[in-house]
Amino acid sequence: MAVTHSEAPAGAAPVKETPQYCAQQPVTKPLLPPDLSSDRLSAILVGRTKWVNGTVLRYFLLNEGNGHRAQLNAVRQAFRDWKDIGIGLDFVEVNQPSQAEVRIGFDWNDGSWSYVGRDVLNISTLQRTMNFGWDLTSRHGRSTALHEIGHTLGFAHEHQNPFAGIVWDEEKVYAALAGPPNNWPREQTFHNILRKLSTSEVEGSIWDPLSIMEYPFPPGLIIQPEKYRSGIADPLDLSALDKKYVQQWYPALTAKPAELHPLQSMELDLAAGGQKDFAIVPTETRMYEIGTFGDSDVVMVLFEEEVDGEEQTRYFTADDDSGAASNARLKVRLFEGRRYVLRTRLYSAWGPGKAAIMVW
Template sequence: MALAHNEAPTSQEGTTAPAYCAQPPVTEPILRPDLSPDRLSAIILSRTKWVNGTVLRYCLLNESDGASAEQLDEVRKAFQDWKDIGIGLEFREVDRPSESEIRIGFRQGDGSWSYVGRDALGISTRERTMNFGWDLTSPHGKATARHEIGHALGFAHEHQNPFAGIEWDDEKVYVTLASPPNNWPREQTFHNILRKLSISEVEGSDWDPESIMEYPFPPGLILRPEKYHREGIPDPLLISEKDRTYIKRWYPPMEDKLAELHPFQSVELDLAAGEQSDFAIVPSETRMYEIGTLGDSDVVIVLFEEVDGELRYFTGEDDSGEDTNARLKVRLFEGRRYVLRTRLYSAWGPGQAALMLW
């Protein structure tokens, strides 16, 4: 998203172009073609988001990439900026890539980019899920760090919001982005700029040109709205107020005390699409247990085990788009504490969704 340098080269059309975040292709869920539009939209909107309360571990892969201490600190500060909003996610730096969900490289010449949200889970632990290809200590670089972490939290480019109403000078955009410093082929420009997100991929109807997930654009690339044709879009250097509101919608502060889920007692999941319920499980005996949902719903359930005061991922299941219920079969140990988090995509049947341990 952010600029590589204080000055940018001039394209063949005389338009200056900053270096942009080159987001990797987002995985598309394979869903049944007969799903209702509301059910489909709810699944697509939520599928890249983490369950709230997740501890996201990140590893800075600076050994081979030669990142400076200042660069590494800027990434740490960027994570802290997102956390300071008051969200329910936690961030932990770890030394081993195999223990991380987010693996951050600093490979020059490979641009700046990040996989979106839970898409990172499908990437080998030997590979990066995020890269910074330019200096992060300038104002533009600091914004880049916050932008890429926004992707890692599950958010897309703001200028691709279908409600933005942007009309592009397509050929001028292609020519400008084909020039240094981006040197993008047409398909990369289309994927990162011209392609509009599906309405099912965004929430609400507002476009936020001040969002940290927005690109800065020079004058001339946008035909309409006229204001942005004349002035372009300034470089968003900070997490905007709308960014703060939106991320707390998905990751609100966590409650200190959780209700306990007891065997053979079903608990109603009185949730709207995208909302989440959390329960503690403290087994009274060591044995095999099953945990599952009841009713017509699409959910993701994730079980964590408390280890040395910190929640560690144990197992999970996503039943979205299926007519079956999420089900976990796990061996739980007496006296240990587990936390079950359940995020609802949609409730599509006549009854209420519920959760049960047995």
């Protein structure tokens, strides 16, 4: 369905003037061998920003400046809205920035922005990974909170989807964004609006103009498709496709992890993007090695789930062998009486045979 001023669906609001926009932070590009097959390259690029399912993302709210109670509660509610879709990720608020993967500021002089997916792990614990630059208690503000959290979950801007087929009146776009309320330089406008993602970075082949990751646009900026010349309405909630894709990447956790014993090889019979989880319960305290075998690209993350009888989920260590000829390896000291969960997500299996995993 066309999303125009006259045909805006329920929950979407037409826009007449250029609104304030999110300024997504640059995404880190992995250094990959130039001779990777297109299928292998695409699997890595699509999956690299996503978390392993079952990750507990801890967030810290900087309660200063404009971070008063109503703004903090709006962010908390946005996290609940994503969780209530029924996903396997969890979100926990903590009271120290050093404990948090996601650190959220409320500097209204710095706009709204977020780093994307696992890139937040590369940011110093002294710095924000997300900021909100305007009131989150309005309808547009609520959608902003959902949008920025979407970036943290690994999703890019939807209007930069190469399958959207958008032809911009580029100089009008630059002019609109150069003025208030955004006041963006040309390079920022290009990075956040005009730059199209590579088809190898995008999952699926459908553009979703209702996505919470879509910008609203006023009339006059889009030349094609013709039905969007009158603008794109403001998506105010998670779309059906938003929910489909986040559930696809982070399905609800139902099965218990299979127990992985020393010197026991377990097969990773997975499709691209699939994940298997394993429980490791050491019978002695010592150094262990955990590794994959076979021609595969995986990210492997070890969590500590039980310490002295207290259940918790705490990141321990990880390895990512995507694009490499070698396999993922962890060398760690594990403790008797503690329970660990190893979550392994497959980017791609690119050679003969099936991949496997072992602890020894």
